[in-house]
Amino acid sequence: MNETINLLKNHRSIRKFKDELLDDETVKELVLSAQSASTSSYVQAYTIMGITDPEKKRALKEISTQSYVENNGHLFVFLADYNRHYELSKDKGTPISYDKTEQLIVGTVDATLAAQNLAVAAESMGLGMCYIGSLRNDMGKVVEILELPKGVIPLFGMVVGKPDHEGSRKERLPLDVIYHENTYKPVEETKDSVEEYDRSISEYYKERSDGKRDDTWSDQVIGMLSKKQRLDVDAVIKDQGFLGQ
Structure with a gap:
């Protein structure tokens, strides 16, 4: 590279x-x-x-x-x-x-x-x-x-x-979630990738916070977007x- x-x-x-x-x-x-x-x-x-x-x-x-x-x-x-x-x-x-x-x-x-x-x-x-x-x-x-x-x-x-x-460095969403070719993928097709990513992000937060934080990416962004800002x-x-x- x-x-x-x-x-x-x-x-x-x-x-x-x-x-x-x-x-x-x-x-x-x-x-x-x-x-x-x-x-x-x-x-x-x-x-x-x-x-x-x-x-x-x-x-x-x-x-x-x-x-x-x-x-x-x-x-x-x-x-x-x-x-x-x-x-x-x-x-x-x-x-x-x-x-x-x-x-x-x-x-x-x-x-x-x-x-x-x-x-x-x-x-x-x-x-x-x-x-x-x-x-x-x-x-x-x-x-x-x-x-x-x-x-x-x-x-x-x-x-x-x-x-x-x-x-x-924070890991980003998997490639198959972000990159769609020719047709928009239904969310169901990438659900497994997002769940695996969530587990990875939870581990990242646990390590960075000595176990004080373990939220997933999905929990974090949905919580934020659900509020009026x-x-x-x-x-x-x-x-x-x-x-x-």
Whole structure:
């Protein structure tokens, strides 16, 4: 297997970093790597914001509740962004709209592709990283903290830095569960694979927690998805001009 594939397959989230900020050149190279990702129709409907202000990092940590949002080498926030396109369209006398679902999907996908490029670039440098979806715990507050104009929404963050622990690689769902060829497989066809995976994940948690935790993947995700979560996200997205009113 080549070096790139080995890097990708060895990914693990890092949540504890050495007390050392990334230098400007490293940040620049990471962002340039992110920008090299594919983008739908060359729209580039995203912005990457670096958060270095200690007060803003602290405020974002309060929303996330995760300490590493404040304590890291660098905090990036990925934004779906049509503000620049809208302002440019006014200058050119050809107004645009971005209030349809397709524009939200394009901005989200563009930002996510860029983020994953940045993640891989960081890991190739020996840095660790972790995505921060918990910034959506209060998306409206994040909009306020980052002073985001209409046409811009915060999707997620990413912390990057020099690892201060090894982390652990979590096994993913079996290939036959994720990869379907030509026709969508009925869930019944992969039930045995999921059950075997559940047993494996339960053992992983037992080992990591000295027996204090033994839940399965199925129990974990069904429990999470059965709860109402982040109900304000829809309203904030619409308030920023997406998905109509």
